[in-house]
Amino acid sequence: MSDSSGTRGSTGLDRRGFLRATAGGGAAIALASALPAGTLKAYSAAQEDGVDLKALSPKQYAVARAAAEALLVDVPVDPGAVARAVDTDLAAVGDPIRSDMRTVFTLLEHLTPLGLRFRRFTALGIDDRRAYLMTWARSRFNLRRAAFQATRGFLYFNTYLREETWPVTGFPGPWPERFEFPVPPVDFGEIA
């Protein structure tokens, strides 16, 4: 899918919104734009997962999936399912959240030199991805911390709302599926 409009570098970054709102956003664009954008062939995760993308580009999906692989250790949820849920959510919620998250995934992929790595994020091994993500988490720059929190929060939320994780957490599940209690009726009048 094509990137949204806006002023972009070779990596497809948009100068609007999220980047403009955080200190260092302009510098991040400049640096990321100077790095190789990667080829479509390098971003085949969506195709391999059989996902018909609605909001993310193949590259952005690959980053979300690679991040999920790094975050989810010994958690019985398919990282592809989490990345797919992210794509679905972003398609439904639209801009500006969609464009902000697309920016975040693009930055994560291309700003690896800031974490002293010289391969793209999706090309790193899983352990190295985690170490790289933690350099963002503890960065002095709000932009990088923001990208980290947005990514991990979004992915973890979409993981642990899933029933497969209840054995991990001990969450007993919703009451309406376990117990029956009377529900006092409410007279709304006519409903059309």
Place this chain on the structure above:
Amino acid sequence: MIIQGTNRTGAVRDRADVVVIGTGAGGATLADYLSARGWDVVMLDKGGFFQAHDFTQREDDAMVDFNGRRGLDSTVDNAYFLNYAECIGGSTVHYWGDSFRAPADRLERWRGLGIDWMTVSDLAPHFDAIEADLGTHICPERLFNENNRLVRQGCEALGFAGDAVPTARVDCIGCGWTQYGCSYNRKSSQLITTIPRVSRRGGRIYSDARAERLIMEGGRARGVTGSLIDRDTDEAHGTFRIDAGLVVVAGGAIGSAEFLLRNLEDPTVGKRFYINPHYFVYADFGREIDNVTGIPCAYEVHEFRELHTDSAGRYARGGYTMLCNHQSPGVTAATLSDIGVEHRARMGRYRQLGSLMSVIDETHPGRLWVDDDGHRRTSFRVRGVDVHKAVDFLKNAARIFLAAGAREVWIPDVWGTVVRDEAGVEREIGIRSVMPNAQFAAGSHFLGTAPIGADAEDSFADQHGEAHRVPGLYVADGAAVPGSVSKDPSLTIMAVARRIAQGMHEREGGRGS
């Protein structure tokens, strides 16, 4: 009559004495007051209409169905997630039912803005009426889960002041998931109290109806146009036009400000955006505790509500309250520290966790605007004295849990801060934990984006709620409240809306048109 816009196509026209944009704490309270006195009322909400059987207590369903922007909204730099609902009943559908009256010191402050009726005695009849209507009562012991009891135990050990909360619910069964909509019609949201009454009196309540343009005639507000929305795709598939004698904006401090900014050039709108920042503290008790039943917050810590400074005017303590907190697994996972195996280990202790969250009574609000691309944006950052309040909260929340026997206290920041004793509280907890995006912070008490007040240069509407610059246009929700309430503001928003409704009824001679 409930009219679901998702089921309608084409052009819908309607006419009423008053059209109310928004069906939450403010809008529904006002509509109920006026319709009970013979006004013909139309209400609009861009969210859907859901009933008890729709509330599955599953996080994904709640986010899709009625959480604003699917629960993904945040300030522009992602530092605070913004938690609100968009549905018939508004944020009262997902609120916790905590029902505090605005403290007298806050009313006094707002009275100083030229709002003569902001007094304890003037608002008392409104609070009384709302509390009676919603069945508000002090939370009984049976609705305390173990997290609530442990927090109370910690406070008692330390001599910190706290109390059972006043709560708006009737015969609550304590299932624990009030924030995903009450599946049992026991929480007294506007959805099951005021809205049905307005409907039965002949009011028309349109769901899936996005208000877009204010109709102006002769310099007065005379109605609203907008789009009917397909609930599944969020795309417009119809239009509506509501002509009315008066227009009331009550879509919450976020929604109301956005509507006003899209229709008016008024520099007072969005200039202030109060969110009562929520920071979280978790405590591992090393054994399973019941943290998933009862009500999320049966107990409030108010020891620190008042801000104290030293003789030199420097921050000493306070400026926040604490609410017991428990969250579903998805939200908990998003907030806890670490990634990978360390995060997995934390989630494995989900049932052992106590939790408190802050309600920071911020001195410095953020702002809300519509950007060059037409997107509504918000910004907020704790700064100045508010930083000290946030850090003080983290420390005292940790102390409470340690006093209650917690094995470890977790500050859910990017450093994975863990505290095990008082020395650790002072050594480990500091400003770094509250800098932007150091932790997953949030806001849910949105106020002050179109405030009432006497000064037309600094407030959107006069003390009666009518816009200074647009006759016939009123604001009656959290946007109208001039600042932080210092507690959960839901009941205060309702009381302010009811007081504005009373004034409308008296001033407009009984009927808007």
